Amino acid sequence: MTAEPHELPTARTLEQIIESLKVDRSPRNIRACLPPEDRDHFDKDYxxxxARAMEELDLAPVNDTLAHWWHVARMKASGEYEEVLARAVRVRDQIERGEQVSGRPLRDVLAERAAELGVKLDL
Known part of the structure; x- marks a missing residue:
């Protein structure tokens, strides 16, 4: 008898990945929804x-880490990741030049995005 790997299918459309992330926030699904080049980073973080959670008997950092990777998987599947990085670079450059940065508070943006996804955030 041979053991089968516990990987979810990787040949899914971006829409299927996004839908999957809406209903399944398990570490296994989050990892499967990440692009292959991000999975080693996820594995290391997770x-x-x-290990830290076992030592400290605290799952809060685990939940935070999974939330972070869930957002990365969601943004990469939707094509928003590169846009977010480019915007971050522009804002950083403005701040470094001492310029005023326009925009909405991050809390408002995250709350709006969470509502769109049907996710409740405690901000």
């Missing part, structure tokens, strides 16, 4: 935070 293993480190689980």
């Amino acid at each position: 293993r480190q935070i689980m």
